[in-house]
Amino acid sequence: MSVTIINNLKPKAVPYIFKPTPTFNTTYDSQKYWGREKEKWIEGIPGLTGTHYKYISQGHIKQGTSGKLIRPWFRDGDQLLFEDMKEARRIEHDMGVIKRREFGLTSIGAGALPHYFSRVYPGSRTIMTSCDKPRIFQMFDDKTMVYYNNLHKDIKPKILQKNQRKENVFLKMEVKYREDGEIKTTESQIYCQETTDNPSAFSTVRCIYGFYDEFPLHKKRNELLGSSMACFMDGPKKSGFLLWGGTVEQAVSIETVQALREMVGDAKGSRTIIHFVPAWMCMFMDEQGAYTNKQKGIDHINRNRERLSKLSNQSQFLAYVKNYPLTLDEALEASCKSTLPADIVKRLNEQRKIIITSNAPEAEYDLIRLADGKIKANPNPRKGNFVILSHPEPKVTYISGTDPIPFNTENLKDGNVSDYCIAIKDFTHQTYVAYYAERSLNYDYIVKNAILLQDYYSQDDKFTAAILKKCQTMLELNHGGVAKATYRALERYEMLAERPGALGIHFVTKKSSVGWFKDGKNTERAHNYLIKYLYKYTENVWLKRLIDELEVFLVENTDLLDAVLSCEMLDANLSRISEVKMKLKKVKMIPQLERDSQGRMVRVMKKLMV
Structure with missing residues (x-):
């Protein structure tokens, strides 16, 4: 007798699936539609924050190594990231992201968010930087401009000025907005600056949003953070939001790892939410491409680790562990393999946990x-x-x-x-x-x-x-x-x-x-x-x-x-x-008087070290 198993479990609902922008018959229809969209960008929709909704409803990104332009889609890993971002902004905190390689943070931080803040906060300024000069310009070209170039014509701001110099890139855009029933225009700016040689470059700038890409690799992290804190303040009130993130690569020094541990440990005092993206997040998805298959990702990572650990040269293994960490503790461990005996290393790791807790x-x-x-x-x-x-x-x-x-x-x-x-x-x-x-x-x-x-x-x-x-x-x-x-x-x-x-x-x-x-x-x-x-x-x-x-x-x-x-x-x-x-001391027999069992004083010999 055959048994047929009927699966009545429905796939988990996806909050949003992309819908093309409709064709408008009149300017009024267009303005009305985009007015409703802007409300969603601010308030969000069920299951999505406003920033997340705008990212997947209006954005384009480059896909992997092919460079093909695609629309981002809903992923549960992005949902968690945007929700933490919303909470950080609500409580006037910044946010740091420690992540696996190839998660797509730069597409969000340098692609979607600068244009989000430029549109939602007309007249605002965004600042961005990375760990070295080549990555700054690559980030601007591949993320910021790709997102801009593929915006719908109705919401694409006019570029008033674009200057690319040896140390920075400056983009000034004309943004239209409605106020008191009238359509007005103002200028929003995106300012991308090299900061490894000049970490105080942002010290005199005021901005609504900042993104520090590959922050764990930045050679002058503390100076950059310290000099730019005032950028996001409006008097005593925090009005801007800083997002920093990156992968803790194998090449970073023990001093860098220690500094990052201190930043994570001091997150509460520095008013920063730390968001960790584990290696399995968004690595293997369900049939909808929306929700992560956690166990499949973990199994895949462990198989790769086991294979690489058998190589005589351990550099590939160590690099893989740093690029794809399963836990935050693993991401913040020193990248070099210890030369101490394995049992001592194990005991030291346990001792570290005890110290932390x-x-x-x-x-x-x-x-x-x-x-x-x-x-x-x-x-x-x-x-x-x-x-x-x-x-x-x-x-x-x-x-x-x-x-x-x-x-x-x-x-x-x-x-x-x-x-x-x-x-x-x-x-x-x-x-x-x-x-x-x-x-x-x-x-x-x-x-x-x-x-x-x-x-x-x-x-x-x-x-x-x-x-x-x-x-x-x-x-x-x-x-x-x-x-x-x-x-x-x-x-x-x-x-x-x-x-x-x-x-x-x-x-x-x-x-x-x-x-x-x-x-x-x-x-x-x-x-x-x-x-x-x-x-x-x-x-x-x-x-x-x-x-x-x-x-x-x-x-x-x-x-x-x-x-x-x-x-x-x-x-x-x-x-x-x-x-x-102790070895040089000699034993000498010394006579002493003691009472015996009957209470009489008797002479006995005692050993004495001299």
């Missing part, structure tokens, strides 16, 4: 030396020089390690040389509790700040001095000559730890009685100490930057991690000295 008390501070010599820590969020997780505690010993820089190079000015960094470790509980990192040619200023942090963790002298002279630091000497000389000139040479001679002959050199030199064997030993520490104390790692840098260990420059290597060298040396002292 537990709101660890890491914060930035200024340290002030008071008249009585004591040092006070004053909170200074996002501006303080010193990052502190926990403050000095009584009966705790602190040690430190320093990764210096060659102060005699002008490369500091263009960022080729990294930060001078000192890391503080709670030697008693084996936890890194603070660090100071800064880039400057003023070595006197830098070293004084490092000493200030050492002194802050040396204020309980009575206990600390019994094990180690103050909060000494192990200085890496390959680039530490100037720092070493500065400690001596400031008469604070005692703050430098002795060379780690207890670790073996390789550390004994006539060149210096303090610090250590990086060479093949010494560096290998330091790495080994670090891995031993991580195996034993991963749950003690609470500094966010340290976890970030551990992800790219031996792949990218890691200033804090290099300071930690020096500190682990000092830790190992102190532990070795303690072990040797």
